[in-house]
Amino acid sequence: MPSRRRLLALTGTTLTAALAGCSSSGTDDTSTTSPPTQTQAPTQTQTETETQTSAETTQSPEAADAITDAIEQLYQASSSLNDEREDAWTTDWDNDTSFDTNQVATSLRRANDDLDTASNSATSGQQTTIDHLRTYHDALTEANAVYEALGSLYTRMSTADAYIDSESYDRAVETFSAIRSGAHADAQTAIEAAQSKLDTYPNSDVNADVGYSLAAQTLETLASTITGLGHVVDGRQRILEGREQYNDGLDDYREGRGGAFDARNYFIEARNTFQSAKDAFQAGEEDENALPDMVPYFVRKQCRATARQDAANAMYEACGAAIARNPGEADAYETEARRALARDC
Structure with a gap:
């Protein structure tokens, strides 16, 4: 907090004065007297200037x-x-x-x-x-x-x-x-x-x-x-959109082999949307105008987006295995998807 004494000094006045020079008399070899010095009356302009200066410097x-x-x-x-x-x-x-x-x-x-x-x-x-x-x-x-x-x-x-x-x-x-x-x-x-x-x-x-x-x-x-x-807002919106697509794919996948055909399209969409989310969080990490303290958040969210993208990829493969009537392989890919979603970021 600035001291009041300093503030008063800053808002106070520094008065300046103009000093006029003085004239002197002198003698020469041919004259023993000098003419009287004439004092000129201040002009109107001088008076106005001095008055204005006084008004400006007076506080x-x-x-x-x-x-x-x-x-x-x-x-x-x-x-x-x-x-x-x-x-x-x-x-x-x-x-x-x-x-x-x-x-x-x-x-x-x-x-x-x-x-x-x-x-x-x-x-x-x-x-x-x-x-x-x-x-x-x-x-x-x-x-x-x-x-x-x-x-x-x-x-x-x-x-x-x-x-x-x-x-x-x-x-x-x-x-x-x-x-x-x-x-x-x-x-x-x-x-x-x-x-x-x-x-x-x-x-x-x-x-x-x-x-x-x-x-x-x-x-x-x-x-x-x-x-x-x-x-942050862009990335989180994309994550949620991808999550909806992923869940729609799961719903179709659980209907059996016939549903797996439609489910593949949802998982492809989810994979691409999670990539968009990852791109948004990466843009935040690399943005020089963004707050540096937010970098750890962006890094963590990129990890989560990658995990969800890996899960979508695994479920896409599970759909292929289900269509090929290979339930063991489909189960293995489902397990891989669950592990991806449980990844610690």
Whole structure:
């Protein structure tokens, strides 16, 4: 937290004065007196310039105090936003789907009131500072909105998991599809707005005092998290689609030799869909703009996608054995499929 003494120094005044030179008299060989020095009256332009300079350098104490208070509140808001940054990425979206945005909102509201107070008595120089701080205030407001959007995204992912737990896979697929075009798109729009607003904040002597670096770090983490979540949503949707195709294939396969003909098509579709899921998770792992902390998740999910793909391949072979009236071989491939699904990732 910046000291109040430093903030007062930054919002105080450094007065400058222009010193005029003095003229002197002199003598020569032919004259013993010198003409009187003429004093010129200041011109209108000089008077206006001096008046303007005085107005610009003179500071309002009331405005300076209010600006100092606003800076303290903006720092508090930046710090609170940064405190939530470590929880931006979580796989426990069933229990960790919201962020504490109230404290940030309170600090920003107080900062806004302080800036309003400062504007009431600010000089032109102070008003420039106030305008800059309002830009920073707006950037933090946008950053707070990103957390709200991210919380909504996690809530929707929790809903999808609830459908999975109840084996309503079609509803889960629909939910993930809606997340990509809805909640995730909203979060992407929110982070872009926050970054754009922060980019318009000019460099100033109070950057450290308002917590600028904290805000920049927060937005960087949020942006990379949201980027990575796009790959998460894509991969999980593909996994669920492949799972539905795999289960449809099992249903047909269990009908006997006749069902095995149709089941093969489902297992081919499942194999290809699981490959698409693996590609999505691999893209997340390799995406330089995604949060590095998400890499272990992507690696683990690639393993699961590969396991399901191997199971689909094994069941395809089981179908061939069933069609060829070779039940022993078909059973062996079924066992191979079950082992693939039980693989530890």
